[in-house]
Amino acid sequence: xxxxxxxxxKVHVPTSLANAxxxxxxxxPQYSNLEFYSNDLQSFVHDRIRQALRLDFDWLVGEIRGRIxxxxxxxxxxxxxxxxxxxxxxxxxxxxxxxxxRPYEKPRAQLVHYIQPATDLPATHGSQFESEKLHTDTAxxxxxVKLISMLxxxxxxxxxxxxxxxxxxxLRDEVHARFGSRTLEFLATEPVPWLLxxxxxxxxxxxxxxxxxxxxxxxxxxxxxxxxxxxxxxxxMIAALDSLEKIVTDTPRTLDFLMREGELLFLDNxxxxxARTPLASPLVSDRLMIRSWVAAGGTTLGxx
Ligand SMILES: O=C(O)CCC(=O)C(=O)O
Ligand SMILES: [Fe+2]
Numbered sequence: 158x159x160x161x162x163x164x165x166x167k168v169h170v171p172t173s174l175a176n177a178x179x180x181x182x183x184x185x186p187q188y189s190n191l192e193f194y195s196n197d198l199q200s201f202v203h204d205r206i207r208q209a210l211r212l213d214f215d216w217l218v219g220e221i222r223g224r225i226x227x228x229x230x231x232x233x234x235x236x237x238x239x240x241x242x243x244x245x246x247x248x249x250x251x252x253x254x255x256x257x258x259r260p261y262e263k264p265r266a267q268l269v270h271y272i273q274p275a276t277d278l279p280a281t282h283g284s285q286f287e288s289e290k291l292h293t294d295t296a297x298x299x300x301x302v303k304l305i306s307m308l309x310x311x312x313x314x315x316x317x318x319x320x321x322x323x324x325x326x327x328l329r330d331e332v333h334a335r336f337g338s339r340t341l342e343f344l345a346t347e348p349v350p351w352l353l354x355x356x357x358x359x360x361x362x363x364x365x366x367x368x369x370x371x372x373x374x375x376x377x378x379x380x381x382x383x384x385x386x387x388x389x390x391x392x393x394m395i396a397a398l399d400s401l402e403k404i405v406t407d408t409p410r411t412l413d414f415l416m417r418e419g420e421l422l423f424l425d426n427x428x429x430x431x432a433r434t435p436l437a438s439p440l441v442s443d444r445l446m447i448r449s450w451v452a453a454g455g456t457t458l459g460x461x
Pocket of ligand 2: 288292293294431
């Protein structure tokens with residue numbers, strides 16, 4: 158049985174507030190996705206929406222912040238209305254920090270990133286798409302981005318593309334229960350190499366997969382670093398990574414829920430892994446999610 162998202166992770170926005178938010182956003186000009194890279198513009202959009210709403214805006218941000226801070230380190234905002242110009246999306250996200258992205262390169266890299274079946278990345282192993290395996294976004298940044306924000310514009314008509322979230326403590330607990338304290342300890346103390354994105358300076362950094370306060374998981378980023386360095390991981394490390402891979406592939410403790418139109422999900426990218434379930438018909442599905450990465454200040458990962 159899939160585990161549903163607990164109600165404590167949900168924030169319900171009253172209709173009057175949803176209307177006021179949309180109205181404030183729509184009173185601003187339209188901006189292009191390229192223009193939204195400007196931190197000044199993001200702040201301007203945020204300030205204008207916040208000023209129009211006053212205490213209600215701060216209430217919403219506080220409710221989201223409180224939920225991201227505790228297990229399962231995510232917040233599902235229900236009841237807001239979609240602003241086609243993405244000003245509302247940018248304005249709410251900017252309350253948590255600067256929105257950041259890969260350098261502009263349509264269609265795969267935009268500040269407000271469009272997640273559509275047509276541009277999904279096939280997985281390096283097997284027939285799945287990468288986004289169907291539990292992962293950390295920007296595992297090739299050091300450190301990875303702190304916060305992910307995802308809005309459902311159109312859900313998959315056949316009920317595919319359900320959101321999946323696994324939190325840090327559940328993952329640590331599963332490693333401990335299934336593979337023992339030594340594997341857990343090993344993953345939290347022995348660093349592995351990660352190949353960094355060229356636009357973040359490139360090269361390799363060394364970090365642990367787990368720590369008391371963070372997890373980072375995207376195995377191909379480790380494998381590419383290993384290949385680029387021309388050496389091999391120890392058999393013990395390969396076994397430990399295989400154990401983790403097994404858990405993220407089959408643990409029944411992953412949260413599983415369908416995001417509906419207009420719902421907005423925030424995820425702590427240091428304390429959760431996320432994925433989506435397969436689409437029944439990836440070639441014809443018009444599912445559309447928009448996503449931003451928010452560089453909120455805060456914890457460092459298992460950097461050594
Ligand atoms: O489509 C989704 O719900 C998640 C996609 C995702 O995780 C990604 O593109 O990194
Ligand atoms: Fe992702």
